[in-house]
Amino acid sequence: MYIIGVNLIKMKKRFAIQAVLLLLIVGSTSEVIAQWVQANGPYSGSIKCFAVSGTTLFAGTSDSGMFRSVNNGISWAPVGPAGAAVIAFAVSDTNIFAEISPGGIIRSRDNGTHWDTINNGLSAFASTFAFANRDTNLFAGTSKGVYRMSVNDTSWSAMNTGMIASGFAFAGTDLFAIGNFGGDVFRSNDNGATWASVNSGLTDSNNVHAITASGADLFAGTSSGKIFRSSDYGANWQAVNTGLPGNKINAFAVIGTVIFAGTDGSGVYRSSDNGSSWNAVNTGLAYSITALAVSGTDLFAGTSVSGVFHSSDNGMSWISANAGLKTPIPIFAFAVLGTNLFAGTSFGVYLTGDNGTNWSIVNNGLIATFVDALAVSDSNLYAGTYIGRVYRTTNSGASWTGSVTPLAGSVAALAVMGSNVFGGTSSGVFLSTNNGVNWKLVNNGLTSNYVDAFAVNGTSLFVGIYGGGVFRTTDNGANWMATSNGLAYSVGALTASGTNLYAETSPDGIFRSSDNGDSWVSANTGLPQSTATDVFATSGTNLFVAIDTGLYLTTNDGANWASIKSGLINHSGYFLSLVSNSKYFFAAPNGGGVWRRPLSDMIHANTNEVPSVTDLLRVYPNPFSQVVSINFSSSDNGYAQISILNLLGTEVGTIFAGELQAGEHSFTWDGSRMSHGVYGCIIRMNGHSENIPIIIMR
Numbered sequence: 001m002y003i004i005g006v007n008l009i010k011m012k013k014r015f016a017i018q019a020v021l022l023l024l025i026v027g028s029t030s031e032v033i034a035q036w037v038q039a040n041g042p043y044s045g046s047i048k049c050f051a052v053s054g055t056t057l058f059a060g061t062s063d064s065g066m067f068r069s070v071n072n073g074i075s076w077a078p079v080g081p082a083g084a085a086v087i088a089f090a091v092s093d094t095n096i097f098a099e100i101s102p103g104g105i106i107r108s109r110d111n112g113t114h115w116d117t118i119n120n121g122l123s124a125f126a127s128t129f130a131f132a133n134r135d136t137n138l139f140a141g142t143s144k145g146v147y148r149m150s151v152n153d154t155s156w157s158a159m160n161t162g163m164i165a166s167g168f169a170f171a172g173t174d175l176f177a178i179g180n181f182g183g184d185v186f187r188s189n190d191n192g193a194t195w196a197s198v199n200s201g202l203t204d205s206n207n208v209h210a211i212t213a214s215g216a217d218l219f220a221g222t223s224s225g226k227i228f229r230s231s232d233y234g235a236n237w238q239a240v241n242t243g244l245p246g247n248k249i250n251a252f253a254v255i256g257t258v259i260f261a262g263t264d265g266s267g268v269y270r271s272s273d274n275g276s277s278w279n280a281v282n283t284g285l286a287y288s289i290t291a292l293a294v295s296g297t298d299l300f301a302g303t304s305v306s307g308v309f310h311s312s313d314n315g316m317s318w319i320s321a322n323a324g325l326k327t328p329i330p331i332f333a334f335a336v337l338g339t340n341l342f343a344g345t346s347f348g349v350y351l352t353g354d355n356g357t358n359w360s361i362v363n364n365g366l367i368a369t370f371v372d373a374l375a376v377s378d379s380n381l382y383a384g385t386y387i388g389r390v391y392r393t394t395n396s397g398a399s400w401t402g403s404v405t406p407l408a409g410s411v412a413a414l415a416v417m418g419s420n421v422f423g424g425t426s427s428g429v430f431l432s433t434n435n436g437v438n439w440k441l442v443n444n445g446l447t448s449n450y451v452d453a454f455a456v457n458g459t460s461l462f463v464g465i466y467g468g469g470v471f472r473t474t475d476n477g478a479n480w481m482a483t484s485n486g487l488a489y490s491v492g493a494l495t496a497s498g499t500n501l502y503a504e505t506s507p508d509g510i511f512r513s514s515d516n517g518d519s520w521v522s523a524n525t526g527l528p529q530s531t532a533t534d535v536f537a538t539s540g541t542n543l544f545v546a547i548d549t550g551l552y553l554t555t556n557d558g559a560n561w562a563s564i565k566s567g568l569i570n571h572s573g574y575f576l577s578l579v580s581n582s583k584y585f586f587a588a589p590n591g592g593g594v595w596r597r598p599l600s601d602m603i604h605a606n607t608n609e610v611p612s613v614t615d616l617l618r619v620y621p622n623p624f625s626q627v628v629s630i631n632f633s634s635s636d637n638g639y640a641q642i643s644i645l646n647l648l649g650t651e652v653g654t655i656f657a658g659e660l661q662a663g664e665h666s667f668t669w670d671g672s673r674m675s676h677g678v679y680g681c682i683i684r685m686n687g688h689s690e691n692i693p694i695i696i697m698r
Contacts (some may be wrong), residue, residue: 006031011662027640037639039356039586042343047302051089052292053096053494056111057295058377059308060086063592065325066098068112069256072298073321079112090131090138090444092151097138099128110386121156126647131173132168136649141177148192159192171213174233177600178208178220183209185220187234212252214259219275221249221261229275230344236314239276253292253299258314260299262289268301270315281315302429305347307359315418328593334537334579335374340396341581343594349383353399356596357659362397375414375421382436384535390423390436404434415454418463420476422453429463431477442477454493457501466492470503472517495536497543500557502536510545512558523558537578537585539599543583546575551587553602564602572656582639598638619681621697630655630667630681637661638685644669644694647681652679658687 046062057069066086067076080086084100091097096108098116104119111605123144130141133151139145140156144152146165147156163186167178168514171486177195180188185208186195202208204222211220218230225246228237244261251262259271260281267282268289268355290300297578298323299311305320333344343350347373348363356568363369366383368391372386383391388406393399409425416422423439425471428449430439443449448468455462461473469484470491501513503520512523526550535546550565564585577588584596618631630642640660644653652674655667676698682691 036595036597039596040349041359045307048086049291051091052295053091061327067325071665076324077415080115088131090133092133095151118154127196129166130168134170156421167211169211169213171218201237202228210249210252214254223248243278250290251292253294255294262292285318298558330592331577332372333374333586334577335376336581337376337679344374346370356594365400365488366391373411373414375416377416382414384414386410390657392436407439413454417456426450445480453494455496457496464494487511487520493536497538498541526561535578537580538582539580544578546578548574588596619694625667625698629668634662640685643685
């Protein structure tokens with residue numbers, strides 16, 4: 001008993017010393033930390049192509065690489081090169097081929113885990129648009145012609161260097177190709193050595209966009225929404241369009257004798273009579289179909305913005321199949337309206353009402369979906385698009401109405417002053433006095449027309465001109481006056497913060513005006529040398545800026561700047577847009593997606609104030625042998641992460657990560673599989689952390 005008691009005392013002493021060391025490693029129980037959190041989206045789900053290898057399904061995306069599912073689309077995991085655009089797939093036995101950009105053609109022989117580049121023999125700068133395989137031969141349709149390779153080889157041979165093939169299909173022993181970007185359908189009966197045009201009756205021969213075979217019949221889908229069928233290997237074609245909506249045919253799939261056609265904007269159509277008639281099968285399905293694939297008796301549809309959908313009943317009903325399929329989209333503009341955050345993207349407008357935890361696409365009526373600018377006025381949200389049209393919603397994106405006529409040029413900036421809306425394009429400044437329905441050009445006094453940014457300061461509107469400096473109007477654009485005294489002339493961004501104006505210039509950095517633009521002084525103290533400063537955001541009198549080397553904050557009118565990028569992991573490069581609401585600061589990196597950080601974290605930290613967010617952290621029992629209970633209270637809502645650390649400060653377990661409401665919280669951790677010793681339980685919430693040593697004793 002005595003020996004046991006001595007050993008127990010020694011063990012407790014050792015654990016006590018370890019606990020002290022752990023506190024030194026982890027830090028004090030009241031530290032302000034860099035708490036960046038990646039928002040859950042928005043994700044585009046932009047699917048370019050599919051491949052089926054046995055029971056494994058691959059999905060290629062437009063800008064986020066490829067994903068693999070081994071459970072029929074229930075869940076996905078990324079494989080292959082990250083961040084690439086996947087243009088096409090092919091499968092032959094255990095070989096999987098993909099065309100990626102950048103990178104060219106790659107091959108995997110272990111179900112997508114590892115990939116090798118196989119571009120030998122291809123012409124320089126050849127881009128591959130489609131694959132086809134038969135027996136041991138693989139065909140690649142490229143911008144430099146058709147190439148062929150044995151599936152187990154490593155070098156390509158040119159078959160035809162004059163025809164650009166963008167799609168393939170086999171019917172019988174013949175290979176068919178969509179040639180010259182939809183110009184014609186071609187047939188080869190000698191394994192790709194020679195090709196002949198086969199277009200008799202194919203009245204939309206210059207618009208063929210998709211091709212497939214069902215039995216001995218060929219089907220060609222066109223950009224004008226028509227489908228043609230040939231029963232004699234392309235010698236003659238006849239239109240089979242009954243029931244089709246007239247939208248572009250993007251893809252085909254065949255299950256038995258049933259043919260499916262994926263359209264651009266009208267979903268999937270099915271024919272059970274060899275194309276004689278077609279019926280919509282879209283229950284539960286997003287409408288812009290980019291790819292179709294068949295795995296056994298299951299049908300998969302890839303969409304332009306909503307990811308993958310799965311049907312197990314021949315298209316009669318569909319369910320979303322996107323778990324793990326995350327393809328972040330670049331955000332070109334933010335806007336805050338009430339408790340909602342809106343993001344403008346190349347796929348339209350996304351909305352989150354819970355600070356980025358959940359997003360929904362809100363494009364009803366938004367015909368032009370490349371949104372480059374957003375602006376808010378009362379309950380109105382305006383969206384400026386790449387094709388020059390401005391749209392307005394009064395119901396948080398549930399529906400949009402567009403301008404009667406487009407502005408001249410892409411809308412790069414929007415501003416609202418009173419009841420007037422201003423739009424900036426490469427043609428200058430446009431004004432609407434009726435909520436964006438009609439527009440007129442208001443350029444009087446501007447010496448250059450390339451508008452980059454607006455800022456509103458009281459009753460004055462400022463415009464930043466690329467290569468032209470800053471101009472001011474006090475009469476709603478009727479007259480403009482140059483206000484660039486002391487300012488470099490190439491202005492990329494403008495904002496107002498408090499009574500101050502700030503301008504980004506290249507390459508001279510940030511300038512501040514405290515007299516409504518009459519004079520400007522440099523405000524770069526604390527900022528590194530930068531080649532671009534394109535984005536501002538404000539929170540009260542606090543100003544945020546993104547430059548090509550990071551994110552910075554000033555709380556003293558630009559007298560000095562502090563870096564706030566620490567803790568923002570897996571990101572390098574510039575930021576496309578910034579915004580803040582009453583609680584969080586949001587940043588959108590060029591690689592896509594949204595990162596969020598509590599304002600209290602940065603602004604309190606910059607003023608040496610420590611927020612009190614969590615309190616009364618309690619664990620019981622402690623020491624313990626199997627399971628420990630963790631209890632604490634939070635005084636505010638926010639994102640929380642509860643982790644277990646070892647003596648080296650390395651995280652060995654995550655108990656919880658997500659949003660928590662203010663109040664009491666209780667969690668348990670099962671430490672039965674861990675070695676005995678001292679660990680740390682740390683709670684991070686809204687930039688504040690609390691930690692306590694916990695002891696496993698057996």
